Amino acid sequence: MSLLFRPRRSAASLLILSALLAGCGGKEDAEQKGGGRAGQPGQGTPEVGFVVARPSSAALTTELAGRTSAFESSDVRPQVSGIIRRRFFTEGALVRQGQPLYEIDPRVYRAAVNEAQANLQSARANAEATRIQADRYRPLAEIEAVSKQEYTNAVAQARQASASVAQTNAQLATARVNLGFTTVPAPITGRIGRSLFTVGALVSASQADPLAQIQRLDPMFVDIQQSANDMLSLRRSLSQNGLVPTRAVVRLKLGDGGTYPQTGSVEFSEAVVDPSTGTVTLRARFPNPQGLLLPGMFVRASFAQAINTRAFLVPQSAVTRDPQGAATIMVIGDGNKVVQRKVAAERTQDQYWVVTSGLNDGDRIIVQGLGKVRPNQTVKPVPADTPQQVAPPKQGQGGKDGAGGKGGSGGGAG
Known part of the structure; x- marks a missing residue:
């Protein structure tokens, strides 16, 4: 009987021993993964990377619809x-x-020039004859050989002949101008x-x-329509909120979705609001050396009308939205505790959100490790993009090949 039960007792002993060994191994693995034994200071404090908020200049960019028009246009008539x-x-x-x-048939107009020249010659001859006659009557009238009335009439005829010369000379000039109009120039x-x-x-x-139409296409005008209410709000903001005016550099997006390679500038803004649309027309000027822009094209124009000197440029990864769409960011407050802030971020500039309110100069904004923090949690802040430091394994840890667990990290949040 003792021989029959001995194998059962041996099997039970082996099961108990295996359970004990598994428990010891799990505890050791847990200590290695935790970066040390349970109860060590700093356990459970996540690292986060932060950037310091500093005021910056952000352009107030507007995108509006526009239509191209020729720089100069003239009808050939x-x-x-x-x-x-x-x-x-x-x-x-x-x-x-x-x-x-x-060229218009010039024969009729050339004949008119010839006629005017002949009339001028006749008028000049008549003027010469009447002048000589008046000169001869002068001494005769002094000795009363002719009456004074005859001398007066001779002087008047001479003056009329001189005026006729001027008239026919003007007619000749008109005929020559009309003859020149038979060639229609650009x-x-x-x-x-x-x-x-x-x-x-x-x-x-x-x-x-018209006979034809000529258009000058380099440079080219782009007429942009902006709401009068938006322009009024901009002008009010220029006296407050840290906005300063700037010379607008305009960029165009063409109808096919491509971007026009040249930039333009706003030339002027009309002082009249269109009563039918409630818009004001802004005119921008663009170089067009390759002739890509043609009159009548619809384009999208984006340009900066002002610069906000009190804005903060925050990386887009640091800004989240709540269910209501409000923008929030996480900052590191007193005692390295996480504080959630609501901010005003209505537009982007390159890879940044433009934050106009809700931030202060010097705030530490969490940009890395956001997925492992929550409000009021204590964190270990490090500058963003700090490389992670991996410590060598402690003596007695790891296997025979020396591949032990990683030590505590002093790097940033990846």
């Missing part, structure tokens, strides 16, 4: 009537100011569009349609 004989330009080409574009330098009249068409100075 005839100033005399006649038949178009020739066209000197290629549609869509770049033309220079004064360059001939059309009024400005720019890119000309399609020709609305062909060779052989009859045109007149009083017609409604």
Whole structure:
């Protein structure tokens, strides 16, 4: 009988011994993972990385819709009537100011010039004859060889002949001007569009349609519409809240979603509010050397109208939102305790939130390790991005190959 029960007692002893060994091993592992034995000072205090809040300058950026318009635009119109004989330009080409574009039949106007020249010669001859006659009557009137009335009439005729010379001279100048109008020049330098009249068409100075249109596309204007209420709020804020005006540098976003490579500047703001839309027009000027901007395009313009000199630039990772959408941050208060703050963060600038209220100069903002802290919890603060220090294993810890547990860390929160 004793031989039969001996194996059962041995098996029970082995089970009890295994349980004891497992408990000892778990305790040792727990001590190693905790960075030391239970009850050591500092156990359970998480490390967090922080940055110090300092006032900075943040641009008050606005994005508005706009439409492009040509820097200069001019209609090519005839100033005399006649038949178009020739066209000197290629549609869509770049033309220079004064360059001939059309020729209107000049024969009638050349004949008018010739007629005016002949009339001028006749008037000059008549003026010479009447002047000589008046000069001859002068001594005769003094000796009363002719009546004084005859001398007076001769002087008057000489003066009328001289005035006729001036009249015909003016008529000649007018005829020459009209003859010059038969060649229609480019009024400005720019890119000309399609020709609305062909060779052989009859045109007149009083017609409604132009012959063509020229537009100067470099530089280019962008007309931006801004709400009058927003502009009023901005002007009020310029006298308070730390806002200062700035010269706006404008950037454009094109209709296809791309960004225009050139930047522009605001030239002026109209002093009239459109009563139908309640907006004020701002005009920006952009260089357009490659001709990417064309008149009539819709674009999105973003620019800074003012600079807030009392704002704080807070990394976006430090700002969270509550269920109501309010922005909150965690700061390190007295005694290294976590304090939750509500702040005003309505817009971003690059990788930062622009905080306009709720922060003070010198506040320590938690930016690393936010997932392991809660309000009123004591933390161990270190500057953000501090490298983690790994201590060597203590003597007696670890296995035969020396791979023991990590010591206490003095680094930042990753």
